[in-house]
Amino acid sequence: MSRAVEDQNRRLLRARDAMDRSYAEPLDVPAVARVALMSEAHFIRTFRETFGETPHRYLQRRRVERAMFMLRQTDRSVTEICFDVGFTSLGSFSRTFSAIVGESPSAYRSHSSPEAVPGCFTMVWTRPSSFGEAKVAAVD
């Protein structure tokens, strides 16, 4: 019983790692489910049970976290960053970013500055949370 859970966890983690690695590519949930060797429906359900959010949301947060980094650290335009991190339309990028971060990409950029901690920790710890601590989306 426990071995089966461990094997399932490891496959789910492998799929989650694939999202962290390939977020900039045109990755979708069916492709990630194949990494976990699961059907899409089973993958979505077990991923949510294991990590507390859907794979779609995890991938969105990964892309938004990378976008936040690029907004802070680079001079690339919001549109360029949108495509750099794997979104395929500016509309869905702005909507998703605002819903997760609580403000628009340009508003976020206007008051943020580069950080002085190792980037691998930035990746983990500045990822916008989906467990309730995030600021409520402000309506500008």
Next chain:
Amino acid sequence: MIKITHSAVFVLDQDQALDFYVNKLGFEVNTDVDLGFMRWLTVNAPGQPDRQVLLELPGPPAHDPATAEQVRELLTKGATGFALGIQTDDVHKTYEEWKARGVEFVDQPTERDYGIDCGLRDPFGNNLRLVQPVGGPSSAADPSELARQNG
């Protein structure tokens, strides 16, 4: 003078762990003895025998069966945190070598303020980082150096 000599990572199978850390990453076996109640198995980076990593099996006597099961579940879903930071003088070379041996990487070598790094998993879910520091080995591992570089 004090220094860190040992740290531990949980593994699910010590033989499989030995194969990964020694045959894939190129670590050396430091100590492998049967203490009766546990197999004391440590490895170290090549030429660094005073900095050992214990490959620890969750279970008795440290854990009751239910607790051991919880540890195993957390480990396999990658929830046990940052396990090891490994330094290299050529991250791209090490990345290619390890990848060819079947090591699972979480991301490609990426340039950051403190150097070039990438992430990898051991077979059980442990989170390892491989770093080539700015200006060559060792200096950037020091937080004060990191702060200085970032101004």
